[in-house]
Amino acid sequence: MNRKRKAIAGLLFLAALSVAVAANIPKDTLVVASNSEIFKSFDPGVCFEVEPSVYVKNIYANLVTLKMVDGAFTPVPDLAEKWEQSSDGKTWTFYLRKGAKFANGDPVKASDVEYSYRRAITINKSPAWLFKDTLGLTVDSIKAVNDTTVTIVTNGAPSNIVLSVLAANIGGVLNEKEVRAHEVSGDMGQAWLTDHSAGAGAYVLKEWKRKTQIVLTANKNYFNGEPPIKTIIVRDVPEASDRYLLLKKGDVDVAWQITVEQAASLRDKSEDVALISTPAQSLEYVAMNASWGPFKDNRVRQAVKYAIDYDAIINKVREGFAIKNQQFLAIGYFGYKESNPYKRDVEKAKKLLADAGYPNGFEVEIVTSESDIRRAEAVVVQSNLADIGIKSNIVVMPAAQMYDKYRNQGLQMIVAGWGIDYPDADALAKPFADYTVKQLAWRNAWLDDKAAAMTAAAAKEINDKKRAQMYIDLVQYWQVNGPFAMLYQPIEYWGIRKEVKGYDKAFEGYNVHCNFTLISK
Structure with a gap:
């Protein structure tokens, strides 16, 4: 089967799946009802809106990520297995884990980190101030020493600031080779990355049909192993009342942006639907x-x-x-x-x-x-x-x-x-x-x-x-x-079907921490 036929077959499969989920959602599929009007781009150097950032966090891996430890946000290894800070607090050295690959199978190299960070500073979109103003970075601040080592020279900001910023969406590492292949008129891949992905995270952006649906599929090359949920479908449902009804009927697994009144009604015991909540950022x-x-x-x-x-x-x-x-x-x-x-x-x-x-x-x-x-x-x-x-x-x-x-x-x-x-x-x-x-x-x-x-x-x-x-x-x-x-x-808060497990841990600390790999059915 040639590439074009494969693409057509894939699109037909996704279309069939999106219709079928209403009747019987597969165990390895998560269907979310959400108003996706705020979605503008999946480019980690551009995306700065809260809800889209959740998906970007799961498409791209960073040098470090954050998780809740004893009730506090704590930096932990992601693509970097360890790091060192110089005595003056300004220079950081990160050592990449061996064997990490991008979704397309290319190895993750320090040069990809260097490219990604320099690119974010150069395109200078909304998130760029985190690198430029908060950490004092310039394009010369990031340097790949070898394939597995990268240094970053900051303005001496305290360690928690540095690591927290590197864990943000702007710190997502891109596949340099793939992004460069899709540059148009010197845009550094911005147009293509709006609705495509080139990351090493747990998921791949498979499809984005504006005002219809977004589809993410599991990254088979993810360094932490394939997640239990293989497909995430975000259905665009503009009205809260419709999202709530779809949830109650079992046509979706999760309802986002339900009203306070709807959320309050889910506090009562129910055989089918539960309420998950976490402190907002x-x-x-x-x-x-x-x-x-x-x-x-x-x-x-x-x-x-x-x-x-x-x-x-x-x-x-x-x-x-x-x-x-x-x-x-x-x-x-x-x-x-x-x-x-x-x-x-x-x-x-x-x-x-x-x-x-x-x-x-x-x-x-x-x-x-x-x-x-x-x-x-x-x-x-x-x-x-x-x-x-x-x-x-x-x-x-x-x-x-x-x-x-x-x-x-x-x-x-x-x-x-x-x-x-x-x-x-x-x-x-x-x-x-x-x-x-x-x-x-x-x-x-x-x-x-x-x-x-x-x-x-x-x-x-x-x-x-x-x-x-x-x-x-x-x-x-x-x-x-x-x-x-x-x-x-x-x-x-979110309304979820009770067969969905791990959503509370996956969204603990939303939107700073959001990890779809913890979700299963």
Whole structure:
């Protein structure tokens, strides 16, 4: 059979399989219902959206990967079996495991790592700042010493930052020979890698029919052995109600992006369907512009923090799918130590307002996006503030308009969220505490030099014990002085058929950790 006939036969098989799964999903096949509108590219140097990143993580292998160990994200070997760090903390040497192959059978070499990292820096897409800004890499920073050894010269960032960034999608290693064969007009393979793959991970991107389905198949050359699930089919199902119905009927194994109400209904015992959940890699907050009127006074900001009913937001708005976490560090991150100093105390909030010169309160505008959950959160905050004499007016804006004003310090108060780029305290301290990086602290005009200096110092400390304590101290200072009332850390959840095993471990720490090889039926 020639190559063309093989390709046609393969496509016919996939089409038949996608129709057949509704009636009887094979044990070695996982069918997922999801809204795939956000999918733009499977190129590890380009992809920066959360859900597509999950699949990219399983298509490409990195030098290192992350797994949960005793509740904390921990770097572990992937393509590199070991590594060394120089005494000055800047130069890293990685030794590749022997015998690792790409999906097409080509051996993985250090030159592929060098090419992949230099390519990511050169094409300079959304993820590139992780290499360039966070680690200080240039194209000259990565060098293949021989076939199994590669060196990377960083800016001296602490080890957990370096390894966490290398474990991100941008650290996925490409088959240089295959990518170069598909270059068009010097694009370094970007067009081809949008819907093809050239990795050494557990799966291969077999097909992507926009607005229909995505198909991944097991990599027979995967260095850790073929996974139990041989085929993953992602069916594009735009409506949550349809995804939920398909799950209940048994037409799909997993339903993504179901509503809070649907997830809550799956908590009840069911013979066929279960709910899997894990702490999300994001945070929800209320923020105040520290340069605006009453919010210039920290006592007013403190009053707002004591006025909010955090438990009501978690239990009523989120139906319990959230964790009380009143700091900028997410659970499981380096430096995290539980710290929740605020609870609703109306009398204390009123006294703080009076002490600041606002015994009768004031009027403020709360801006949020069109998200149903954030609008509901804003309503609770509005009611809470009314109890201490603050009249707030909710303004709902399209996200693009809202963030345009926000980035220019143009909002008085906001209900919003923040996604996390890599699992280290530095990824959160900088946006929330260091105004010089021009992110969240800047947007809320909290120009606190002490917090900025503490953040910068912690980012350079290579002694892990000292560094962890520095973040504990920074969190305490931020909680007292900052313009943020952290509402909660969300919980991600999925509806799954009960015959699916290992999904909880596979998605523990989503989306930082996501390993489809742990799933079976």
